[in-house]
Each structure stands twice: as structure tokens, then as C-alpha cells.
Amino acid sequence: MKVEVKLNPSKEEVIDLFSRGLSTEAIVTIFARCNVSYDGRAKSELGLGDRVIIIKPDGSFLIHQKEKREPVNWQPPGSSVSLKIGEDKLILRSVRRKPKEILEVGLIDVYLLSYFQAEDYESLALMGSEAEMADLVFENPELIEPGFKPIFKEKSIRHGIIDILGKDKDGNIVVLEFKRRRADLHAVSQLKRYVETMREEYKNVRGILVAPSLTSGAKRLLEKEGLEFKKLTPPKKEKSRKGRQKTLFD
Amino acid sequence: MKVEVKLNPSKEEVIDLFSRGLSTEAIVTIFARCNVSYDGRAKSELGLGDRVIIIKPDGSFLIHQKEKREPVNWQPPGSSVSLKIGEDKLILRSVRRKPKEILEVGLIDVYLLSYFQAEDYESLALMGSEAEMADLVFENPELIEPGFKPIFKEKSIRHGIIDILGKDKDGNIVVLEFKRRRADLHAVSQLKRYVETMREEYKNVRGILVAPSLTSGAKRLLEKEGLEFKKLTPPKKEKSRKGRQKTLFD
DNA sequence: TACTACATGTCGGGA
DNA sequence: TCCCGACGTGTAGTA
Numbered sequence A, B: 001m002k003v004e005v006k007l008n009p010s011k012e013e014v015i016d017l018f019s020r021g022l023s024t025e026a027i028v029t030i031f032a033r034c035n036v037s038y039d040g041r042a043k044s045e046l047g048l049g050d051r052v053i054i055i056k057p058d059g060s061f062l063i064h065q066k067e068k069r070e071p072v073n074w075q076p077p078g079s080s081v082s083l084k085i086g087e088d089k090l091i092l093r094s095v096r097r098k099p100k101e102i103l104e105v106g107l108i109d110v111y112l113l114s115y116f117q118a119e120d121y122e123s124l125a126l127m128g129s130e131a132e133m134a135d136l137v138f139e140n141p142e143l144i145e146p147g148f149k150p151i152f153k154e155k156s157i158r159h160g161i162i163d164i165l166g167k168d169k170d171g172n173i174v175v176l177e178f179k180r181r182r183a184d185l186h187a188v189s190q191l192k193r194y195v196e197t198m199r200e201e202y203k204n205v206r207g208i209l210v211a212p213s214l215t216s217g218a219k220r221l222l223e224k225e226g227l228e229f230k231k232l233t234p235p236k237k238e239k240s241r242k243g244r245q246k247t248l249f250d
Numbered sequence C: 001t002a003c004t005a006c007a008t009g010t011c012g013g014g015a
Numbered sequence D: 001t002c003c004c005g006a007c008g009t010g011t012a013g014t015a
Helices: A011-024 A130-139 A183-199 A216-224 B013-022 B130-139 B185-199 B216-224
Strands: A001-005 A027-041 A043-053 A061-064 A071-077 A080-085 A090-096 A101-116 A125-127 A149-157 A160-167 A173-178 A205-211 A228-231 B001-008 B027-039 B043-055 B061-064 B074-075 B080-085 B092-095 B100-117 B124-125 B150-155 B160-167 B174-179 B205-211 B226-232
Touching: A001 A011, A001 A183, A001 B001, A001 B100, A011 A061, A011 A080, A011 A130, A027 A228, A043 A090, A043 A101, A061 B216, A071 A090, A071 A101, A071 A149, A101 B001, A125 B130, A130 A149, A130 A160, A130 A173, A149 A183, A149 B185, A160 A183, A173 A183, A183 A205, A183 A216, A183 B061, A183 B185, B001 B013, B013 B027, B043 B092, B043 B100, B043 B185, B074 B100, B130 B150, B130 B160, B130 B174, B150 B185, B174 B185, B185 B216, B216 B226
Parallel strands: A173 A205, A205 A228, B174 B205, B205 B226
Antiparallel strands: A001 A101, A027 A043, A027 A101, A043 A061, A043 B124, A061 A071, A080 A090, A090 A101, A125 B043, A149 A160, A160 A173, B001 B100, B027 B043, B027 B100, B043 B061, B061 B074, B080 B092, B092 B100, B150 B160, B160 B174
């Protein structure tokens, strides 16, 4: 049986179903009225309300309110969960070792408890990352400018890691920084850091920010610093593989 | 009835329960074998497997595999969901308008479908943020050094926003940048950007990175740039309120 | 483990 | 709306 579910379970049924879910490497999902305390890197309190609680077999622990993409509280993979019997309620507790973090959920009223023995051997194939932009340029340097020659990819230097380091047709050293989305001040600062580091050792160092667009502030700073911009949108091509996956959109 | 649930629902039952869940502003949760296609800012494909799907009344759409804190695919709040009848399967589709993004889930086998009319009027009270560090220093400037006088908080300048801008006992301008956790290269670059912007107009500008600690690289860059470090850990004090919330830890 | 940087980041605040 | 920066960011890759 892949799924077990109990509506309005008693305390004993919660304990039973929860422990069976845990031991069978299932995803445990709980709909409950609860309050939540967290203490770790920060500290938080959440008063009573109805939430969806998900506990994954890898220790991930999610508490979702009825809005937003983000869980209101959580614990990352590797955390250890336990269910304790409090005075008048059950308490779910998840502990992370390093850094030490404790999440406690007071289960005031459990509306539903379920577990799901999910079988999943697939992982996501994503297209359009910054890495793919850099790969594309490394293979097709003329996308930057005629005569550009990439030399290093992911080149570690004193104060960071340069996406692509190369030379232009005049022998200038060129630092490329890629952004898959509109580049902001942060991106310019990053490029500037790499360029300044290279200039400690070399003359004639150019810095080019490669992105689909720039924020107004990024453009301002880029120009002030004498850095350059090259418009390029990340490719959404599938990486060449033997068996091509058909998509739902086909 | 707050919760409705159906094990191994038929197509018709999926359609019925799903639409009732949507119309009642409930959180809809589905355990299913599915495949997923996404196209928008990036593009992705996910082959067949068992996942937990959550659709919130604000349009948030989450697809969780059995590992990790992060959903493998998602749609943010404001997206519009619909359920279509495909040739041999149901297809869940969520559309975001701007930027245009489409998420499609092919429901091969629905093990469980439920909805949960969650009532929740509470929001998270979090302690230990960077903003609280800055507030603390604004109230207690001597935490930085004797004679420090904070003047502006969240001061917008040409290339960014300075956390705290003030003067030291000798009349030097002081830029403070706060990090609630170990500060890295990025943090130093950020501080350097603010300091350089201020130096366009003023002499004697100091920059101090205020954080619990520094990465090795951050320390290296900070020293090279003549910037300073002040160790400070974010406070986890509750903001003063009338009714103090008792925690589960009490 | 620490460091570095990406992310379909998400989210909130301010102009 | 865009811009800017924080986030208990999480996550992957690498030394």
C-alpha cells in the first residue's frame, strides 16, 4: 500500500501512523491546527493556525501556511524528527545538528495524517542556467565579439572565481561575468572585483558583463567603472543526449 | 467540513474534488505519479515519478519529490491553475502572467487527492535579522566603538543603500554594512561599493563590516582594501510587545 | 568542512 | 512597476 490516510485521527492513531510512515521511508503529510517554535540561526514564534506539515524521508521538514511559495518554518535535509506526547497535545520536534537548530510543532488538532511511499528515480533536466550561457560562449566565442578567445572557465583567482577568462583580438585580458537574468549592482560589483584582482598582475584588463539586460543602476555603475556590457540571453536548448525526452507541450 | 480526502479517485472524482477545493479557497494536496514540464524564465523536464503536489489558494503551486527542502518545480503566488482532460490522463496547468511561465503536470496515477480549508490569521515573529542588528547598533552606537555616532539608517546613495551611515569620534565618515551570518567576499564587495561611492564626495571615509565572523577570503579582501571588521552577533531578543507569547520551550 | 557563487531563487520595502 | 538587498536563504561544486 503506497498511501495510508486517516481523517481526524486520535492521539494513538497519530503516533501509530506517524511511526509507520517514518520507518517506511514515506513522505508524511499532516493537516493540523498547530503552533510553532523555532530556535537556531535565528528564532521565531508562530501562533495557532491551520497548516500543512510535510516530513520527508531525508529529514526535510516543511510547514506551509495557505499562502506563499515558501514554508513559514522548516528544517533542511538531514534533520531528525520525533513525536513526543505532551501534557495535552502531541509535539513534533525536528533537530538539526550543525548548526544546532530546533523546530517544535504543537499539534493542537490533527485533521488529517497521511503517508506516501513515493517512488521516484527521476531528476530535473533544466535548461537556461548561467552555466549553459558560459558553455555556449566558450564554444562560440564570436558571440562576445570577433577575435575573442576564451582560455579558462571557472578560473579561481585570489578574490573569487571568474566565469570565463580570455583574450581579445588585441591581446587584452578579458574577464566575462554571466548573468542569466537582468544584471544588477551586485553583478557589476562582482565583475569589478575580478577585474581589479586581475589588474594587480596584468595591464589591459577588460571586464564584460554578459546578460540579457541591465538594471538602471547597474548600467550607471558599469559605465562609471569603464566596464562593458554584452547582451546575451541564456539558451533553453536541451543538452544533446541519445534519447530525447518528449515534452507535454509536443 | 475542513478537510475532504479521496483515495485512488477516479478521473471524475479528481475533477470534482479539485474544483470544489479551488472554489472554497482550500489548499489542495495531491499524491500522484506524474511528469512535469516547465517553460518560463528557464525550461525543464521531469520524467515519471511519485510526487506531492500542493496548490494554495493564492496560486502558489509546489511539486515536491521525496528529498530536499526545495520543490523540484513550482509556480509562485498569483499564478492561475486549471485542470484539463487529456487523451489518457488529466493535466494540471498553472500559468503565471508576468513573466510568462507555464507549468504542466501530467497526472498518470492519482493516489490521493485532498483539500484543506485552512484558517490561519497568524504570521511569523522572527528574531535575529540583520535589520535588528542595525537597530541595536543605532540605539547603542558604542557597540561599534567609543564615540561612534550613527546618522542615517538605510541611506540611499548613488550606487546602492547603506545600512548605517555615521561619523566616528574624529569626524570621519563611517559606512556600516551588517551581515547576520559569516560575511563573505560578496559582503566585502558590497561594503567597498558603498565606501567608494561616498569617497567620490567626501574624504576620510571608513568602512566597517559588522558580522559574527568572516570567511577567509573576505578577511583577505577586507584587509587589502583597508576596510574594517567589527564582530557582532545578531540579537535574538523579542521585540517589546504588550502580551508576551509563551513559547513551547518555556 | 569551509568557501564560493547560482537560483525559474522568493520576498519585502521604497521610489 | 522597477530597483535593491536580505534570507534561519537552499543547493551544488570544489578544494
